[in-house]
Amino acid sequence: xxxxxxxxxxxxxxxxxxxxxxxxxxxxxxxxxxxxxxxxxxxxxxxxxxxxxxxxxxxxxxxxxxxxxxxxxxxxxxxxxxxxxxxxxxxxxxxxxxxxxxxxxxxxxxxxxxxxxxxxxxxxxxxxxxxxxxxxxxxxxxxxxxxxxxxxxxxxxxxxxxxxxxxxxxxxxxxxxxxxxxxxxxxxxxxxxxxxxxxxxxxxxxxxxxxxxxxxxxxxxxxxxxxxxxxxxxxxxxxxxxxxxxxxxxxxxxxxxxxxxxxxxxxxxxxxxxxxxxxxxxxxxxxxxxxxxxxxxxxxxxxxxxxxxxxxx
Numbered sequence: 001x002x003x004x005x006x007x008x009x010x011x012x013x014x015x016x017x018x019x020x021x022x023x024x025x026x027x028x029x030x031x032x033x034x035x036x037x038x039x040x041x042x043x044x045x046x047x048x049x050x051x052x053x054x055x056x057x058x059x060x061x062x063x064x065x066x067x068x069x070x071x072x073x074x075x076x077x078x079x080x081x082x083x084x085x086x087x088x089x090x091x092x093x094x095x096x097x098x099x100x101x102x103x104x105x106x107x108x109x110x111x112x113x114x115x116x117x118x119x120x121x122x123x124x125x126x127x128x129x130x131x132x133x134x135x136x137x138x139x140x141x142x143x144x145x146x147x148x149x150x151x152x153x154x155x156x157x158x159x160x161x162x163x164x165x166x167x168x169x170x171x172x173x174x175x176x177x178x179x180x181x182x183x184x185x186x187x188x189x190x191x192x193x194x195x196x197x198x199x200x201x202x203x204x205x206x207x208x209x210x211x212x213x214x215x216x217x218x219x220x221x222x223x224x225x226x227x228x229x230x231x232x233x234x235x236x237x238x239x240x241x242x243x244x245x246x247x248x249x250x251x252x253x254x255x256x257x258x259x260x261x262x263x264x265x266x267x268x269x270x271x272x273x274x275x276x277x278x279x280x281x282x283x284x285x286x287x288x289x290x291x292x293x294x295x296x297x298x299x300x301x302x303x304x305x306x307x308x309x310x311x312x313x
Contacts, residue, residue, distance in 0.1 A: 001029045002083075004036055005053070007043040007067075013052035024058060031055075031063035032086045034079075039069040041290035046281065062086060064146055067281050069293070072229065077181045078280055085149055150278040151268040154183055155261065165191050165258050172208055175216040182280050185209075187260055189242040194250070194258055202239045209235060233297035237283050240309045241275055247312040275310055 003020060006012070024031075035049045044052065046067045055063055064086050068075035169191060171177045177184060188208065193201040210230040213219045249266050250256055267277055274285060283292055286304035296302055 001027060001031050003031065003033045004070075005033055005049055006037055007035045007045075007049055008037045008040045010044065010052070013049075017053045020053065024061070028061065030061050030086045031058060032082060033063065033065040035065055035067045036070050038067045038075065038289060039072060039293035041288075041293075043289055045284060045289075067284070072293075074231075074234075074293075075280060077185075081150070081153070081181065085146065147276060147278050151264075154278060155264050155268055157183065157261075159261065165260075169208075172212060175212055177212070177216070177218065180212075180216070180218045182278070185238065186242060186277055189239055190246060190260055190263060191258065193239065193243045193246050194256065198239075198243055201243070202236065205239055206230075206232070206235055229298065231298050232300050233287075233292060233302045234283060236301055237286065237304075237309065241282065242277065244275060244310045244312050245271075245277065251312075 001023065003016075005016065020031075033049070033053070033055065035044070035046050037043050038045075046065050050056070050065055055065065064082055066075055066078065066082055068079075070076075168177075168187065172188060189201075189205050192204045192208075195201065196204060213230050245263070245267050248270075249263050252266070253262075264277075267275075271277065273279075274282075276282060286306050286309060287297075287302075288305055291297060291302060291305045294302070
């Protein structure tokens with residue numbers, strides 16, 4: 001069952017919970033909840049929606065929640081991946097890890113016209129997440145299981161011999177990539193940042209993504225409507241986090257050779273919640289909704305307002 005939630009309408013959460021409970025009793029199906037309107041400054045985040053809808057009470061089935069914005073397409077890249085996970089979850093209860101499974105937890109910005117587009121990522125201590133409420137432990141445990149499943153998917157994806165880095169980037173430049181999802185975006189950034197470093201690599205990433213979005217049918221909306229749009233600050237954010245891991249990986253391995261599957265396995269084994277590449281909502285730890293979804297952030301580089309990006313030196 002797929003439920004689209006207006007995250008900006010706090011008053012209707014209780015009635016929506018009652019309706020969901022009624023349908024859940026009649027139809028014992030797994031749940032995929034889309035927390036929509038995340039671009040609005042006062043929208044509830046996924047943790048708040050989870051608590052308002054009391055999703056942790058659905059202990060007899062698998063459920064998952066995604067932060068999205070239907071008008072811009074933000075967050076929807078991973079929809080089919082999430083749908084696959086939910087369908088695969090079937091009627092199993094929302095996964096809860098045992099205590100022994102719990103793991104210890106492992107960009108200053110400038111004007112886009114300057115040479116230092118954003119401070120490239122370093123091993124400094126990260127500031128705590130700005131939050132007015134403590135995370136719900138059940139929600140945190142549930143998200144960890146979802147992220148673990150996503151890492152299992154990413155690290156098991158084969159790369160065909162005819163889809164090496166050169167062929168992959170050429171498909172990007174020719175607007176012919178078969179898949180346009182978060183995994184693909186991370187691979188694009190990995191290749192360019194490993195090859196060219198921060199300044200040139202991030203420039204090439206912005207340029208290639210903007211051209212692909214403008215010219216590929218995969219990023220166009222159906223029926224001629226408004227499709228995906230390039231987001232400057234969001235792109236810079238992911239470049240910074242991925243570059244952080246590129247630097248850590250090459251330093252630990254002592255090699256600059258491209259090995260994307262090995263890179264993913266390394267990040268999966270060493271990440272913490274503040275640098276988790278499979279977490280598409282990771283930017284919310286660094287930016288408030290009002291800043292990241294503002295028009296200025298879409299057009300140019302805006303500094304994070306919650307905490308600095310991770311930096312590797």
